[in-house]
Structure formats: C-alpha cells, structure tokens
Amino acid sequence: MDLIIPTISQGLLWSILAIGVYLTFRVLDIADLTVEGSFPLGAAVAASMLVKGSDPFTAILLAAIAGMLAGVVTGLLTTKLKIPALLAGILTMIALYSVNLRIMGKANLSLLQADTIFSRFSWISEEKQFVVLGVGFAVVLLISLLNYWFFGTEIGAAIRATGFNPHMIRANGVNTDVTVILGLLLSNGLVAVSGALVGQSNGFADVGMGVGTIVIGLASVIIGEVLFGTRSFWNCLLSVILGSIVYRIVIAVVLELGMPPNDLKLFTAILVALALAMPLIQSKMKSRKAVR
Numbered sequence: 001m002d003l004i005i006p007t008i009s010q011g012l013l014w015s016i017l018a019i020g021v022y023l024t025f026r027v028l029d030i031a032d033l034t035v036e037g038s039f040p041l042g043a044a045v046a047a048s049m050l051v052k053g054s055d056p057f058t059a060i061l062l063a064a065i066a067g068m069l070a071g072v073v074t075g076l077l078t079t080k081l082k083i084p085a086l087l088a089g090i091l092t093m094i095a096l097y098s099v100n101l102r103i104m105g106k107a108n109l110s111l112l113q114a115d116t117i118f119s120r121f122s123w124i125s126e127e128k129q130f131v132v133l134g135v136g137f138a139v140v141l142l143i144s145l146l147n148y149w150f151f152g153t154e155i156g157a158a159i160r161a162t163g164f165n166p167h168m169i170r171a172n173g174v175n176t177d178v179t180v181i182l183g184l185l186l187s188n189g190l191v192a193v194s195g196a197l198v199g200q201s202n203g204f205a206d207v208g209m210g211v212g213t214i215v216i217g218l219a220s221v222i223i224g225e226v227l228f229g230t231r232s233f234w235n236c237l238l239s240v241i242l243g244s245i246v247y248r249i250v251i252a253v254v255l256e257l258g259m260p261p262n263d264l265k266l267f268t269a270i271l272v273a274l275a276l277a278m279p280l281i282q283s284k285m286k287s288r289k290a291v292r
Contacts, residue, residue: 003252003256004249005129005130005133006129006132007245007248007249007252008133008245008248008249009129009132009133009136009201010132010198010201010248011244011245011246011247011248011249012133012136012137012139012140012241012244012245013132013136013194013197013198013201014194014198014216014220014244014247014248015140015194015220015240015241015243015244015245016139016140016143016190016191016193016194016197017035017039017190017191017194017195017213017216017217017220017244018216018217018220018221018224018240018241018243018244019143019144019147019190019237019240019241020035020186020187020188020189020190020191020194020217021035021187021191021214021217021218021220021221022217022221022236022237022240023147023183023186023187023190024183024184024187025217025218025221026163026221026236027151027159027160027163027183028159028162028163028180028183028184028187029163029164030078030085030163030180030183030184031085031086031089032074032085032089032184032187032188032214033086033089033090033093033214034070034071034073034074034088034089034092034093034096034184034188034191035089035093035187035188035191035210035213035214035217036093036210036211036212036213036214037070037092037093037094037095037096037097037099037100037210038066038067038070038071038096038188038191038192038195038210039191039192039194039195039198039209039210039213040096040100040195040205040206040207040208040209040210041063041066041067041070041096041099041100041103041192041195041210042063042064042066042067042191042192042193042194042195042196042199043063043195043196043198043199043205043206043209044100044103044104044109044195044199044205044207045059045062045063045066045103045192045196046059046060046062046063046195046196046199046200046205047059047104047109047111047114047199047200047204047205048103048104048105048109048205049062049063050111050114050115050116050200051109051111051114053115056115056116056117056119056120056200057117059196060117060193060196060197063192063193063195063196064189064190064192064193064196065189066192067188067189067190067191067192067193067195068185068186068188068189068192070092070096070188070192071181071184071185071186071187071188071189072181072184072185073092073095074088074089074091074092074184074188075177075180075181075182075183075184075185076181077091077092078180079176079177079180079181080177093210097207100207101207104205104207107206107207107208108204108205108206108207109204109205109206110203110204111199111200111203111204111205112203112204116200117135117197117200118131118132118135118200118201121134121135132201135197136197139193139197140241143190143193144237144238144241147237148233148234148237150186151233152233155179155182158174158179159179159182159183160233161174161179162174162176162179162180162183163183191213191217195209195210212265212268215265215268215269215272216247216268218272219243219247219268219271219272219275220240220243220244220247221240221243222243222272222275222276222278223243223246223247223271223275224239224240224241224242224243224244224246225239225240225243226275226278227239227242227243227246228242228243247271250271251264251267251268254267
C-alpha cells in the first residue's frame with residue numbers, strides 16, 4: 001500500500017496532462033511540443049502565486065489561463081503564420097523557458113511553507129498520500145465530465161472533425177484556424193493545471209520539470225489505448241486516465257526492481273515505441289496464424 005497509493009495519486013495528477021496530450025495528438029492530429037513548456041509554466045505560475053499568499057484555487061485558475069495563452073501562441077504561429085505545428089510547438093516551448101524563469105525569478109521555487117490545495121483538504125486524512133489521491137480523483141473526474149460535455153457540443157464536435165477531416169469541415173463553413181487554436185488552448189490549459197497540481201504535490205516548481213513530459217503523455221495515451229480500447233470518446237478519456245496510472249505503476253515497479261533513475265527516460269522512450277508498434281506486431285502475428 002505504501003507504494004500503490006502514492007503511485008495511483010501521481011498517476012491521477014499526471015493523467016490531466018495525458019488528457020491534454022490526447023486532445024492534440026488524437027483529436028487534432030497534431031504533435032504539440034508546447035506541453036514541455038506549458039507544464040512547468042503551470043507550476044511556475046501557481047508556485048509564484050502561492051508563495052505570495054494567494055488562494056490555491058486562484059493560483060490553479062491563473063496557471064490554467066497561462067497555459068491557455070501558451071496554446072494560443074502556438075495556434076497563431078501554426079494557423080496565421082503557417083509555421084508547421086511541430087516547429088511552432090518547439091518555438092513556444094523554448095520561449096516559455098525564459099518566461100518561466102521570469103515568473104519564478106529563479107530556477108527553483110519551494111512550496112514547503114506555502115498553503116497549497118492539498119493542505120486545504122488535509123481534513124481528508126492525516127497522511128498526505130490519501131489527500132493527494134482524493135483531490136486528484138475529484139479534479140480528474142470534474143475535468144473528464146467537462147471534456148465529455150464540451151466535445152459533445154457543436155463547437156467540440158467541430159474541433160474533433162477538424163482533426164479527422166479538415167477538408168470536410170471547411171466545406172461545411174467552419175473556420176479550421178479557430179478550431180485548431182481552440183484545441184491547442186484547451187490542451188495546454190489542462191497541461192498547465194497538471195503542472196500546477198504536480199508542483200504542489202512535490203512541494204516545488206522547477207524550470208526543468210517539463211523535460212520529457214510529451215513522452216510521458218504519449219506513453220499514457222498509447223498504453224491506455226492498447227490496454228483499454230477506444231470504443232467511444234468517454235472510453236478514450238477513461239483509457240487515457242487508466243493509462244497514466246498504469247504507466248506510473250510500471251515506473252514504480254522498475255524502480256523497485258533496481259533500475260537507475262537516470263535510465264527512466266530511455267525506458268519510457270522504449271516503452272512508447274513498443275506501444276506504438278503494438279498494432280503492427282499484432283496484425284503480423286494474426287497474418288502468420290492465418291497462413292498456418
């Protein structure tokens with residue numbers, strides 16, 4: 001239990017990032033690297049506000065708005081200036097490194113003495129891991145329900161259609177530039193919220209905490225899709241959340257088995273590559289069985 005509860009708690013907090021990555025990677029069909037800048041941006045904004053004595057809910061809201069603005073910048077670069085989405089995300093990510101340093105004033109900001117959202121809900125349990133679990137579950141449930149509702153609306157359906165068939169949706173009179181910007185706005189807003197929550201859970205915000213977050217998000221999405229399926233949009237959201245938890249459990253297990261922490265990025269990259277190749281491997285295995 002000492003290993004499982006903290007792992008699930010972290011999986012829930014990181015699943016918000018995974019949902020954001022899912023919105024760009026699967027819904028919009030865009031590989032958005034802005035998340036590596038908007039994740040620490042959320043942590044930086046929230047930490048700076050909390051250190052100044054701000055309310056934790058206000059800090060998280062401002063972090064979300066900051067992440068949304070980062071998504072809008074990427075959206076404008078790729079839609080109005082016609083810069084490829086991948087390069088636009090990289091440009092925004094690089095710029096956000098300096099922005100995050102400006103916001104925090106230094107590379108690392110401690111939250112050990114600050115009033116965080118988890119200290120506000122300390123009545124849930126005397127042990128922090130159960131508080132994080134409770135808050136994480138509530139936030140993920142709320143975000144999942146809001147996403148399910150929004151993408152069932154006309155605007156949400158237009159965003160989904162933009163990623164699926166942009167020519168068709170343009171033929172129906174929808175401005176795809178607007179839908180792409182909206183999708184990136186929502187995605188990076190969620191990523192920033194995840195960064196704000198993870199920063200408060202860890203007790204600090206660091207300018208380099210976004211390194212590798214895109215791979216973590218992709219790992220959660222791919223693992224969730226492979227293990228739990230993609231039958232409907234709600235099923236996709238649930239799969240992404242469970243995929244994030246499974247990924248965290250796998251990481252915790254390999255660390256318990258003695259893997260050096262410095263090798264985690266390599267392990268994650270290999271895991272994502274295997275998960276992406278899984279459909280091809282499965283189809284080849286089926287074809288071989290059919291031949292036999």
